[in-house]
Amino acid sequence: MIDLKLAQKQPEFLSTALADRQCDLNVTDFLALDARRRKLLAEVESLKNKLNTASADVARQKREGQSITEAQTRLGELSSTIKELDVQTAEANDAVETWLLRVPNIPHSSVPVGRDETANTEAHRFGIPRAFDFDPKKHGELGGALGGLDFKRAARMTGSRFVVTLGWAAHLERALVNFFLDIHTQNNGYTETGVPYMVNRAAVIGTGQLPKFEEDLFRLRDRDYYLVPTAEVPLTNLHAAEVLDEEYLPLAYCAATPCFRSEAGNAGKDTHGLIRMHQFTKIELVRFAHPDDSMNQLELMCGHASRLLELLGLPYRVITLCTGDMGFSAAKTYDIEVWMPAQRTYREISSCSNCTDFQARRANIRCKPKGGKAVFAHTLNGSGLPVGRALAAILENYQQKDGGVRLPKALVPYMDGMECIEPV
RNA sequence: GGAGGGAUAGCGAAGUUGGCCGUAACGCGCUCGUCUCGAAAACGAGUUACCGGUUAAUAACCGGUACGUGGGUUCAAAUCCCACUCCCUCCGCCA
DSSP states (O other): OOOHHHHHHOHHHHHHHHHHTTOOOOHHHHHHHHHHHHHHHHHHHHHHHHHHHHHHHHHHHHHTTOOOHHHHHHHHHHHHHHHHHHHHHHHHHHHHHHHHHTOOOOOOTTSOOOSSGGGOEEEEEESOOOOOSSOOOOHHHHHHHTTOEEHHHHHHHTOTTOOEEOTHHHHHHHHHHHHHHHHHHHTSOOEEOOOOSEEEHHHHHHHTOTTTTGGGSOBOSSSSEEEOSSTHHHHHHTTTTOEEEGGGOSEEEEEEEEEEOOOGGGTTSSOSTTSSOSEEEEEEEEEEEOGGGHHHHHHHHHHHHHHHHHHTTOOEEEEEOOTTTSOTTOSEEEEEEEEETTTTEEEEEEEEEEOTTHHHHHHTOEEEOTTSOOEEOEEEEEEEEEHHHHHHHHHHHTBOTTSOEEOOGGGGGGGTTOOEEOOO
């Protein structure tokens, strides 16, 4: 959530920022809503002042043994007037709140302005895509042929966009989870965390997926619980409603969880293989930072995520998303894209964002120096990395002419010494 | 699922015959001061957040709201009533 004061005091700035983000909310209309809210508030507050003062008089009169029946009837009317006005004020408050909850974060000044992904800029690049002396296969075909990925049986027991992994593929998923977590906990200082895979509505509002993106989430029928679309939700909400001691910042957490996404708006997009599943496993990184330090923390975290690809020997590039392409809660986002030989293109494998105080304001996460005043902390999140997409990238980049797949050296110890997935 | 207890500031905790009890007793923490070469200890003072008005001001001032959440009763609710959430203890069931 953005700061209400920003809308009140710099409406033109906000309008421009929203336009840059391809968001069509109207700030002028909002200011009218807010003006109405303030007018009602001023009115009802002065009546409440009257009632409070009069009630204190009643208390005094009663103590002195005077009759209070006249005052009671008179104040009864005032009291019910206040009740009616209170209802209107609450409605006006809701209108303001509802609007604010649908406003995306303000882009950071370093973010390129543009309407869609064509305005994204490349920050840097690692590795040289391997030259193949044969036609590289798509990971879905490879994985299927090697007996590791079974989309058909998953579809039978559940539906489309689910997968069953078997044998080496299931082992490789487990290896990747352990490898990623080990690097983050041992080299990068993250605290490994086990979190609920279902969260309540307040948590999902806190990170910004709600109220705007209800259709992307799986919700339980009989409880107000949602399946986590990413561990960003439980990890960021870890410190919801807390005041963090500034000297302990930054705080860094990682968690491997399944992620559940209905992908309602993406029917037919990127349907091949493991790329866009309803359920996938991902290791998520979340950091809580001091406002002055959060942009540095973003660079750091993005480095943590991309380092994994280097360790796996996978070529990638880092893209700075432009204003029109960023997610709702982000002030700045780097996408890391891994080389996918079968499509001869880089595909998103990680998204690292600084959400500044946007989520912190929604989830009420503050930080405070010793003896000082609390301010909203900054929250950051990044994928480090999704297991399915990493597995897909390994299959495609390390495939051999005979249909087998060599394994990256870093994973061999995690695969009980297996160096190669032999063709069947 | 059943029975009982609980939720009050950054933390602990007092307050339930309704009314100067919310800038919320008391304690811890934190800030400032005294003492000290310095520190600790001791002593003294200070320290809720948010919203609205006013304002150049996120200063001062005035007002409002908040005692888990949402309702209700009342001139007036931390206090009485109803529903719900979470935590603790015990019982039952269970991986």
